[in-house]
Amino acid sequence: MKQSALQTPPPGFSGEIVRWQSTHGRNSLPWQNTRDPYRVWLSEIMLQQTQVATVLDYYARFLDRFPTVAELAAASEDEVLGLWSGLGYYSRARNLHRCAKDVVALHGGQFPGTAEQLQTLPGIGRSTAAAIASFCFGERVAILDGNVKRVLTRVLAFSADLAQSANEKALWNLATELLPKRNLPDTMPRYTQGLMDLGASICAGRQPQCLLCPVQKLCRGFAEGDPGKYPVKTRKLKRSAQGLSLLWAQRPDGSVWLERRPGRGVWGGLYCLPVFESDDELKAVLPPALQSRLAPLPQFVHVLTHKDLYLSPWVAGLGAGQALPKAMVSEERPGAWFGPSAWPALGLPAPIRKLLAQVA
Numbered sequence: 001m002k003q004s005a006l007q008t009p010p011p012g013f014s015g016e017i018v019r020w021q022s023t024h025g026r027n028s029l030p031w032q033n034t035r036d037p038y039r040v041w042l043s044e045i046m047l048q049q050t051q052v053a054t055v056l057d058y059y060a061r062f063l064d065r066f067p068t069v070a071e072l073a074a075a076s077e078d079e080v081l082g083l084w085s086g087l088g089y090y091s092r093a094r095n096l097h098r099c100a101k102d103v104v105a106l107h108g109g110q111f112p113g114t115a116e117q118l119q120t121l122p123g124i125g126r127s128t129a130a131a132i133a134s135f136c137f138g139e140r141v142a143i144l145d146g147n148v149k150r151v152l153t154r155v156l157a158f159s160a161d162l163a164q165s166a167n168e169k170a171l172w173n174l175a176t177e178l179l180p181k182r183n184l185p186d187t188m189p190r191y192t193q194g195l196m197d198l199g200a201s202i203c204a205g206r207q208p209q210c211l212l213c214p215v216q217k218l219c220r221g222f223a224e225g226d227p228g229k230y231p232v233k234t235r236k237l238k239r240s241a242q243g244l245s246l247l248w249a250q251r252p253d254g255s256v257w258l259e260r261r262p263g264r265g266v267w268g269g270l271y272c273l274p275v276f277e278s279d280d281e282l283k284a285v286l287p288p289a290l291q292s293r294l295a296p297l298p299q300f301v302h303v304l305t306h307k308d309l310y311l312s313p314w315v316a317g318l319g320a321g322q323a324l325p326k327a328m329v330s331e332e333r334p335g336a337w338f339g340p341s342a343w344p345a346l347g348l349p350a351p352i353r354k355l356l357a358q359v360a
Contacts, residue, residue: 010155010218014180018187020214021194026052030059032193037111037136038069044128045096049089049305052200058087070109073100081270081347088350094269095123115141126172134192138185142175143192144168147199152178153231154203157220163235203227239306245282246273246313247328248297248355251337252320256356257328258346259335266309267349274328274335279312285327290316302351313355 026032029052031043042062046055061083066072072080077097084093099122103111111132112118118129126144133139144152149162152175160167180187202209210222221227249257258271276282283291297313318324329335338346343356 009174009177010215010220013155013178013215013218014187014191016214016218017194017198018180018190021190021197024214025190025194025197030056035136037132039063040132040135041099041111041124041128042096044131045092045123046087048092048128050087054087058084068109069100069103069111072097073104077269078347079345082345085270085347085353086350090268090270090347092123093347094263098122099124111136113137113139115139131192134188138188140179140181140184140188142172142179143195144172144175145196145199147203148175148195149231150205151195151199151203154208154221154227155215155219157224158230159232162231162233239308241308241310243278243310243312245276245279246311246352246355247276247282247286248273248313248315249318249324249328250315251318253339255337255339257324257335258338258348259333266304270347270349271335271338272349272352273313273355274333279314282314285325286316287325289322290318290325293317297355300351302349309351311351 021027029043031039034040043055043059046059046062062072065079065083066075075097077094080097081090081093084090084096087093102121103109112120113133114137115126115129115133118124118132119126124132127148130139130141130143133141134143149171152158152171153162156174158171158174160170162168162171180191198213198215202213206228208227210216210219210227213219213222216222219227221230247257257274259274261267261270261272261275263269274282276285283294286294293316295315297315299310299312302309302311323329340356343353348356
């Protein structure tokens with residue numbers, strides 16, 4: 001039997017969420033209580049796969065430096081990546097910059113007013129577009145991020161495998177049916193925020209606090225006695241591991257050679273110590289005079305979402321006037337010398353910034 005044929009949205013669900021959010025939800029975050037699409041969009045991009053507590057400082061710094069979308073569009077990518085440094089998932093920062101440019105160039109500096117139009121902009125997917133349209137324009141459109149999927153699959157006892165696109169589409173349709181139908185300029189922002197708040201707090205992935213839930217009586221997962229089995233998604237991303245060697249080439253004045261990483265891949269577009277696949281590959285590009293000066297630092301692990309990076313730094317102290325080998329100075333590996341005073345403003349991967357901080 002098809003899952004969608006079993007489901008009928010519980011009556012009164014949206015009203016309960018709206019009422020709960022007004023008294024128990026989050027109402028004082030810096031991107032709330034505004035209908036400014038720029039501020040809402042900025043927060044939504046930063047909050048993708050990142051905790052609120054982490055985002056707060058970054059959000060404040062971005063708004064301080066770029067109060068408007070036009071000022072963000074006019075900035076250099078280096079400056080944007082520098083402010084983003086440490087927040088992770090750097091494709092978000094590059095798309096953020098591209099999106100700002102498109103808003104200015106194609107829309108006169110004004111964000112489009114519907115979810116459908118917002119999805120045409122870089123880095124804005126269906127759920128993010130819906131959040132912006134709901135919060136800023138009161139559009140009746142559903143979000144479906146990870147927290148919301150968990151809430152809705154439990155309330156609906158939706159047991160279809162979300163690894164299959166047809167089942168996720170069915171959940172989108174049910175999410176739309178659950179939306180408020182009246183007084184949308186007021187109810188849609190509060191309903192959307194309420195789902196986010198519920199999924200981030202009470203309806204947790206592990207040990208949900210069902211006794212505190214405002215929709216407990218409507219929740220079919222709770223009625224079954226096992227809401228924790230939802231959502232169902234069989235496809236698991238396998239973790240992998242990779243070893244990388246880092247060359248810390250430093251001049252007597254303290255400046256360090258940093259390369260800009262390719263646009264795709266690990267740390268795309270950021271400045272970084274030169275990266276090599278192995279210690280042997282690193283040593284092979286150095287002349288004997290530099291190889292003799294190599295000193296290893298302790299290996300450490302940097303954990304990405306789906307990969308563990310085992311990083312092996314090597315320090316090479318260059319003499320006054322000593323040049324890097326030609327193999328390291330090319331169009332394929334663009335780089336420059338940067339002194340400690342320049343490091344804070346650069347877009348650096350978090351582990352590289354921490355490494356350099358040892359001598360800054």
